[in-house]
Amino acid sequence: EIVLTQSPATLSLSPGERATLSCRASQSVSSYLAWYQQKPGQAPRLLIYDASNRATGIPASFSGSGSGTDFTLTITSLEPEDVAVYYCQQRRNWPLTFGGGTKVEIK
Amino acid sequence: QVQLVQSGAEVKKPGASVKVSCEASGYTFTDFYMHWVRQAPGQGLEWMGRINPNNGGTNYAQKFQGRVTMTRDTSISTAYMELSGLRSDDTAVYYCARKSSYSDNWFDPWGQGTLVTVSS
Numbered sequence: 001e002i003v004l005t006q007s008p009a010t011l012s013l014s015p016g017e018r019a020t021l022s023c024r025a026s027q028s029v030s031s032y033l034a035w036y037q038q039k040p041g042q043a044p045r046l047l048i049y050d051a052s053n054r055a056t057g058i059p060a061s062f063s064g065s066g067s068g069t070d071f072t073l074t075i076t077s078l079e080p081e082d083v084a085v086y087y088c089q090q091r092r093n094w095p096l097t098f099g100g101g102t103k104v105e106i107k
Numbered sequence: 108q109v110q111l112v113q114s115g116a117e118v119k120k121p122g123a124s125v126k127v128s129c130e131a132s133g134y135t136f137t138d139f140y141m142h143w144v145r146q147a148p149g150q151g152l153e154w155m156g157r158i159n160p161n162n163g164g165t166n167y168a169q170k171f172q173g174r175v176t177m178t179r180d181t182s183i184s185t186a187y188m189e190l191s192g193l194r195s196d197d198t199a200v201y202y203c204a205r206k207s208s209y210s211d212n213w214f215d216p217w218g219q220g221t222l223v224t225v226s227s
Contacts, residue, residue: 034213036152043202043217044152049209087152091212095168096142096154 002026004088004099012105019075021102023088028068032092035064035073038101039084047086048073080106109133111203111218118224124191127221129203136184137161140206142214143177143188145199157206158186193225 003026013019023033031051036044046055048064051071061076075082083106088099114128129141143155156167158177165177176189186203201221204214 036214043220044204044214045217046207046213046215049207049213053209055207055209055215089152089213094166095170096212098152098154100151 006099029090029092113218126189141186
């Protein structure tokens with residue numbers, strides 16, 4: 001099973017700051033990585049697929065990068081509505097697995 | 108628009124079974140795999156398995172093999188997930204999530220979730 005490790009566990013930033021979230025895989029997942037956003041009390045929403053492609057309707061302030069074992073989700077300018085837990089997920093191998101999540105807070 | 112609407116919250120006793128439904132609308136039900144993902148209180152996401160609504164074929168995570176059964180009824184565009192032998196650590200929100208339109212095994216959109224509480 002591919003283990004995805006996300007860091008940091010919690011990120012506390014001021015509005016307008018840049019947020020950088022990390023996801024590291026226990027073995028290569030090529031570019032088969034996605035990011036999801038889960039706001040409090042809501043279901044997750046797909047943000048980024050295949051490492052760097054934004055899903056429909058996702059603002060350009062969200063971007064993804066990386067390949068192999070190291071991936072990054074960047075929010076270029078944090079807004080209050082970006083408060084959420086962000087999860088990475090791989091589809092390289094069965095079973096499909098998720099990272100433990102990074103909670104993004106506003107200072 | 109594509110929408111997945113799940114059944115309501117359930118309270119079950121240990122050892123019982125639960126069956127959660129997921130009604131799809133806004134697209135051709137048989138064209139997209141349906142996945143099931145669960146989330147224990149305050150915890151992360153865990154993939155359980157998927158069903159091909161076209162032929163009923165399933166793939167289950169090994170952790171749930173023997174306890175989970177995924178089915179579908181194409182006449183009413185509804186997928187089901189049944190989990191048996193419930194334990195307290197099965198208490199979780201269970202989500203259905205459709206295969207995305209981009210490529211296999213990304214999830215988009217998701218249902219609203221169904222809370223299953225296992226308690227004696």
